[in-house]
Amino acid sequence: MQLKDQSRDELEQLLIAWGQPPYRAAQLWHWMYRKSVRDFEEMTDLPVDLRRQLSQRARLDACWVRQRREDPVAGTVKYAMALSDGLVVEAVALRYRDGVTACLSSQAGCRMGCSFCASGKSWERQLTSGEIIDQFLRIGEDLGGRRSSRVVLMGTGEPLDNYEAVLQAVRRLHDGTGMSYRSFTISTCGLVPGILKLAAEQLPINLAVSLHAVDDALRQRLMPRAARLARVDRLVAACMVYAESSGRRVTFEYLLLDGVNDRVEDARRLADLAGRVRAHVNLIPFNAIPGSPYRRSPPGRVAAFGARLREAGVAFTVRRELGAGIDAACGQLRQRGSGSEADVGQRSQ
Template identity: 40%
Template sequence: MTDQTPSAAIPSAPITQDVMTLPRKLPQTDRINLVGLTRDQLRDALIAAGTPERQAKMRVGQVWQWIYHWGVRDFADMTNLAKDYRALLAQHFTIALPELVTRQVSSDGTRKYLVRIAGGHEVEVVYIPEEGRGTLCVSSQVGCTLTCSFCHTGTQKLVRNLTAGEIVGQLMLARDDLGEWPVQGAPKDETRLVSNVVMMGMGEPLYNFENVRDAMKVVMDGEGLSLSRRRITLSTSGVVPEIARTAEEIGCLLAVSFHATTDEVRDRLVPINKRWNIATLLDALRDYPRLTNSERITFEYVMLDGVNDTDADARRLVKLIQGIPAKINLIPFNEWPGAPYRRSSPERIRAFADIVYKAGYASPIRTPRGEDIMAACGQLKSATERGRKSAAQIAAETAAS
């Protein structure tokens, strides 16, 4: 992930895992997948398939509601459309989601999904239930190019960007698993199990800008999945040229994987800092709340023992962000096999938080979620990639023996 979710000890409890046997490659089809198309793209596709242009706006609204409000996957079930038109849709289009490979449930209720996309590649998605809300952590790339030294995903090479459909499909898959789609004829239920989306999964969202933007347009549309822009947070490690564009073309809340108060330390933790340093990044962030009417920017700060957790770091941090409406999420480091860092002590984290709070900034310390299933932020890495690495290590050990 582009930032870290906290991870203290979690009480031991059984971990449940559902494993499905699936083909190594998803079935290929010449039909166009409607999932992830924006309204304009859907309109063009329907017209190209033979929908009269004068009917296109109405048809877009009907199909859109079936897919994104009701969660329907079969055109035959779109009962307010004529049978011959449903047949036309089925001939040219499909409604396809990523395939669920495994589902793990943590002792704290966190769910981690391993999903397979076209080409047999795999990404991880995490659902975090909380009182009165539920947050889905969505991936934007297979792997990552950023090589942040504290992040497990950063040890996996970038394979490819996800399409808009593969991004939207993660939310739809989670709603499938949670049974969240409304039932026709049943009383209206306003409860949202997935009430928030965070683009903090595998990959750097701003290195896949167009697909992320289009996916968020679908998710924010009020006649479908209907999550407001204030319920969506995009996390970036600091791709400066795309920050203003994010404000203008997406307009969601912004989080920044900050993690250091000097360029020397941030160069090591977040290597993209060598391209756009702290001063350049902060200059780009100062206009973001104004451009989007966002209340504040979230600065993600992973607490690493002896690296970035001193009182001097805390004082530098509040001085650096002065003038930016902000909150600071302090994140105890989530350890993973072979990690080069240790988590700061609870006492050190509290002392750091106290300095930030007294300077006038909210400084919540994240509650650990899903660490027992490697679902915490910074820990995501596909099972396929872990398997390949394990096989390579075994081969190397065998050759050396």
């Protein structure tokens, strides 16, 4: 049994069934989430018999760092995390002046098939809540106990396509580490039912929506599955519901592709959509993938695009590239960790 797949109540029920008092669950929870220990023997306030029983019947580890690559300039660390069945997923630690952001994967592969993304070209399985949580805890360990202050579900996979496990992981990390819900961001390619379900939770979790195109025809080309599931207008309406119920500002992610979606008309329409939601816009420079038909927009076009947003009063940022030196882009390290030297990939979302 993987303990990080269990809620605190489930752990309590388990320990009661083993003849333990309920408060043992709080002690175990503390060791797992606050102390992040890897060995039941370190849980010194638990009785020896219980520690033995746990080591025989339960597991603490859901993933392991198989490979790490650090960008010597930005300090970004990219991890290939091995799962118990041998699959490998990616996680990234992004260092900022005010703390570390942990970027976690929610699936092994992705079913959405976005045309610019290497992760969308393969599908293995859903991650469990424990596997998502343990990526976060492993990063903390690797950084010498320095716990990340923010979590973004923006690694491999579409988080809202693994809704229950993702939300359980967020709730448990909130409960176990004391991090505020405002410290979590769920990034989606735009699954409207998932956005509305998350809105109904009424939690102040940040939502980032990968828009990447302002009209349905182009979105269909770039993100065929996501575009088939919801038209742009319906997606924007769902974002309005989310912003209203969560009290959080939605972010529109927009990958700038040379000659594809970076025209002034695109910026105008994007400003209109962002204005309806009062969304923040994050412009993302494209990291070239060998064999990809897409190229990065030239700096002048990025500047003109941003100027149009500014004129329209839309708040925007151009994503800092904190990992270019280590290929911090979705799919790349996983390919290497799996034994292939293929240097393919693009940041998820």
